Amino acid sequence: MIGTDAEVVRAAQDGDTAAFAVLAGRHLAGMRATAIALLGYGADAEDAVQDALLTGLDRLGQLRDPDAAGSWLNAIVRNNARLRLRAATRTVPVADPEPLLPAGAAGRPDDALERAGRRDWVRHAVDALPEQIRETVLLRYFTDFSSYRQIAEVCGVPVGTVRSRLRDGRRALTSMLLATAESYPEREPENVWEDAAGAIAAGSRGDYAAMLAGIFHRDARLTLEGRPIGGPGALIGMMDFTYGAGVRTRLREATAGRDLLIWETDFVNPPDDPEHCPPGMVWVHSVRDGRTRHLKMAYARAA
Template sequence: MYAVAYRILGNGADAEDVCQDAAIIAMARLTDLRDPAAAGPWLKAIVRNTCIVRLRTRLPVPAGLPDDSALMACADDPAEIIERHATRDWIWDGVMGLTPALRDAAILRYFTRMNSYQEIARACGVPVGTVRSRLSEARRRLAEALPVTVAGRHRDVGALTAERREEAIALLSSVPSATPQAFFGGRWSPHAEITWPKGDRRIGLSSLFEAFVSDYTDGVRYRVTNVVAGPGITVWENQFVNPPEDPDHCPPAATWLLRESEGRIQSVRLFHAPRPARVCD
């Protein structure tokens, strides 16, 4: 696998990354392999497709796109392929078995649109090099764990994701009510820690509630675009629908990382997608 990747990419570090991504994709697609004798060509095809994705990310970024994430929307995108299998409970069991730091990086990389190294680094508050090393270790551990977890009994992550998606849509489309706790409901701890995109932290739901009220008053609406859920962690992604008279009121989108304990959300970390670069006349 490494030889194929290196021959295409010509870079050792990129080839190693691709091999690790390809290993996870192969684990997620084991049921597609009908003839074990064809495993070699099958794996090489996955490596080649993953290399194509990596090469596409080296292309110049079109005007208005801040990084490589928008270039990843193709049929052979590792994140897209793995996301296709996200409701396979055995994959989630493998991911949830990682340490918190590795798990967060893996979830953002493979199950959300905030999947470039730069975005993950910004979200996790660590250097890009740390993100690379965490993902490398996560892929190594998943490659060992997934063949074991596939045969076991697993929690119904598909049902949990559907439930959490309904929860996200209900909250993000609601009219802010009289008090924070009444608005957020019983699943939200009144002492939840809220971490805003610039890193400032608040205890309690008041600051988040005030942001909802302000946005709603200003005519901003939220559209849920993706929800990923596993035991103890949920990721929401939403687009901001700004009013026509103020199209730049909010950034294009946001990602919410919600952690829970004993059935209640205890912390929320918010990340905003970068605003598109302005095109000068």
Template sequence: MTPLDRPTDEQLTLRAQSGETGALGLLLARHQASMRAVALSLLGYGPDAEDALQEAALNALRRIGDVRDPVAVGAWLRAIVRNASRMRLRGTRETPGLEGLDRLLLDDQEPNHPERIVDRHAMRDWIWEAVEELPQQLRLVLMLRHFSGIASYREIAAACEVPVGTVRSRLSQARAKMALALTSTAEQAHDDASVVTEGSRQEAEATLRAWESGGLPREISELWPVESEMVGALGRPGEHVHPVPVMRRYLEDGVRQHLRHVVAGRSIAIWEMDVTHDGALHVCPPNFAWLMFRREGRVERLRVVFPQPLAQERR
């Protein structure tokens, strides 16, 4: 039987569809690892992936009523992230972060007034309350972008008398604050997601300490069984490459990794690293992420995701 303090995905989805914002925040917290994995896989490590995740959180807010199979809401959330990521890969940066919230009509004849649009939304009160919490500059660009006919970057820039780059920056900040406000409404912040993430953080710290000391204690070696495989840029196509010797080689060459952030689910864990390499033989990017796929607690595959150097140029 499911404990009362750990509702199922189906229960949370139904509660979110009835207008309970905290339930949606809890769903996002529970599935954040798999959603982040999708963004990193498609966009690499960097600001584009962060923007895609923020847009996905806000799109989920608008579209939670579209979920027809509440049991499969995790797959639905990943699909939203995938779509947001692909939009960025195609370079369609003019798509609003709330994915066309300003284009929804009550019917084909009625005008596109913000009040009518938001009134359709089960969580309209939360939306306006969250918008009102934004600083004035961020609130202005968000309202123009999503709730007015002045929606293009150039039009907003002219209206606010700022460069287009400033508009993009402010929109990014506004989306981030809105997404953070959404997840912070989760009434049960101590849900299983946070417990799993904290356990993964401890594993990450223990792994880095063990590699620097030259040996893996039993509880960490069990995390990296002989079946573990390094894939992606640091692996070798057609060959089985274990992650431990690869990481040790970079360590011995002078590359040092410092844990910055962890997000984890039951089958996916993401460890984000800052990197220093004073005197190292290899010069690595200043940060990257470990993307790990697990089964029964053990790592099956590790993919190291590096920054996308061209991410900003596509904007």
């Protein structure tokens, strides 16, 4: 693609994914130079650039002066570098900046990507990540179960592991986004929501056996906040206890990646026992041959 920065930016704002890759390629060397000047050579400088590319991808529609694209991308790098410098002077860890969510914006990261017309492109890149990193990235950027603590709970790993997986995921994701901008395949329409809603509704009706038989492999294993609880039979006991108390479950969100399904559900407690269950739960299904082999669950706590 040949054109001025302004022409390339306008094409990217109109949904041309290859245009953003062209823009990033033009300014990548300058962005790296900016990061190195502030942070020195090393992983922090490279992370500041990767975060800036993902931020630029999402916020491109907010760029008012397309001619200033290079300066704008470098400004994002400088902001990322300053965040890291401030974090290095603190005695407690701080969260990394949200690279896919515009500052002050309401809603979910995948909503912003959907509006930008790039959802398939990003999902294709996410699907190419290794499973543990893919799982962490999907939770972080495509669900409300997105804090480091929450991800650590559902995956049964330390917060530091979540942080390192996200770092690796951002680096790989950025590289794949730029490499596949012109060649990514469009995703086939999925029935993720419909399938999840049907399973949750079956459970609410008490059709546990049918639901479990249709979803789980017979040797599936289940974990609750990182602790093994057995096989699908353990889930029957949990459902008996929950639904027997008059609680109902409502699907709030469902998302999918390669070999992964993530459901977010709300508990609807009875009026006479409003605190019976936490606000909700996340269900992370590791899928093989169409059946769940490992289900990781964790409760969503009240804020």
